[in-house]
Amino acid sequence: MLEAVIALGLLAALFGAVLGFASARLQPREESLVEQINERLPQTQCAQCGYPGCRPYAEAIAREETDINRCPPGGEHTVRALADLLDRDPRPLDPSCGSSTPGQVASIDESLCIGCARCLEACPVDAIVGAHQYMHTVIRDECTGCELCLEPCPVDCIDMVSNTLDPRTRLTDIARPITATESG
Ligand code: SF4
Ligand code: SF4
Numbered sequence: 001m002l003e004a005v006i007a008l009g010l011l012a013a014l015f016g017a018v019l020g021f022a023s024a025r026l027q028p029r030e031e032s033l034v035e036q037i038n039e040r041l042p043q044t045q046c047a048q049c050g051y052p053g054c055r056p057y058a059e060a061i062a063r064e065e066t067d068i069n070r071c072p073p074g075g076e077h078t079v080r081a082l083a084d085l086l087d088r089d090p091r092p093l094d095p096s097c098g099s100s101t102p103g104q105v106a107s108i109d110e111s112l113c114i115g116c117a118r119c120l121e122a123c124p125v126d127a128i129v130g131a132h133q134y135m136h137t138v139i140r141d142e143c144t145g146c147e148l149c150l151e152p153c154p155v156d157c158i159d160m161v162s163n164t165l166d167p168r169t170r171l172t173d174i175a176r177p178i179t180a181t182e183s184g
Contacts, residue, residue, distance in 0.1 A: 046146030075100030
């Protein structure tokens with residue numbers, strides 16, 4: 001009887017060790033896949049994919065719970081990057097998640113802003129600065145164009161504009177000398 005109990009105990013311990021080892025081996029592989037997927041997402045945290053941010057979407061893709069074509073800000077570029085990584089066929093962006101509008105940023109008409117700070121709370125990447133009852137403005141370089149600030153603005157003073165000011169040309173564009181023809 002005692003031998004049987006000891007044998008059972010040893011078996012249970014062995015079984016537990018195997019399970020522990022297996023999950024220890026699997027965990028990092030799953031974790032690194034999530035990391036690799038997340039690296040390919042635009043980090044707009046805009047939830048247009050139906051998940052509360054880029055990482056939860058990456059985790060769902062890694063668990064094969066959802067498709068790779070649900071990220072409008074990333075657009076076709078992100079679908080292709082994920083298809084390459086996961087050895088899947090690229091698919092057109094899922095229109096139910098919204099349309100891809102690359103190269104746009106939010107712009108606040110500061111003359112209309114009433115300083116209610118609702119946009120500031122809605123922005124997932126802290127691209128809006130301002131204080132209560134003071135004018136708010138968008139930091140272009142931080143804005144991902146996710147449009148989450150549009151809906152909460154009570155005076156509708158936020159527009160999406162094309163991000164024409166490419167950081168590489170900004171300085172040269174502003175600082176370049178005025179040519180003879182321009183100066184008339
Ligand atoms: S400013 Fe608006 S559009 Fe830009 S990242 Fe924030 S919420 Fe999105
Ligand atoms: S939500 Fe609109 S009115 Fe309110 S602070 Fe932002 S831009 Fe200004």
